[in-house]
Amino acid sequence: GAGVSQSPSNKVTEKGKDVELRCDPISGHTALYWYRQRLGQGLEFLIYFQGNSAPDKSGLPSDRFSAERTGESVSTLTIQRTQQEDSAVYLCATATDKYNEQFFGPGTRLTVL
């Protein structure tokens, strides 16, 4: 497809379990971002990948959160030992080198029971 895709669209898990969220970027977009939006809140930056450079992890809320991306391909966001406060919509966005606009995927709604 032409846009950013994310899977799964919805994920319900039990507290303490690990989850993995996936983002398929727009082809050719070297920059990839993960954001989180909790209920009633704005988008919260989590992590940023730019090509093969070391990622900017400054937004990750705890060491239970990690993300990977190889080159300009798929990225996965992993949350270990999920907590109820991790419940949110997790959004992925990608951008080219030349433009400031980020193009967002539809998000994954994570519910931790």
Place this chain on the structure above:
Amino acid sequence: DQQVKQNSPSLSVQEGRISILNCDYTNSMFDYFLWYKKYPAEGPTFLISISSIKDKNEDGRFTVFLNKSAKHLSLHIVPSQPGDSAVYFCAAKIGGSQGNLIFGKGTKLSVKP
């Protein structure tokens, strides 16, 4: 501490009238600003942007105004249409780099027929 603030969580406007959405920021290093629109169950989509070297940018029914001395920007939609009903996010960044956007919490716009 929020660097980008949207103090109105919601706004209701009659179809055909003007919608004005406001955004304030605190970081004087921000020099590129964007507005995103988000429908339920979808990712945010880019709407319009403005660089700090300008004080106005217009695209069809959408105009963004920037007042740097007041650290304030606004999005004007005229005439408003029911399809404009969505959550609008203001975002800011230090332009020229592909760092992360700093988002406000959003304003939910309802345009009534």
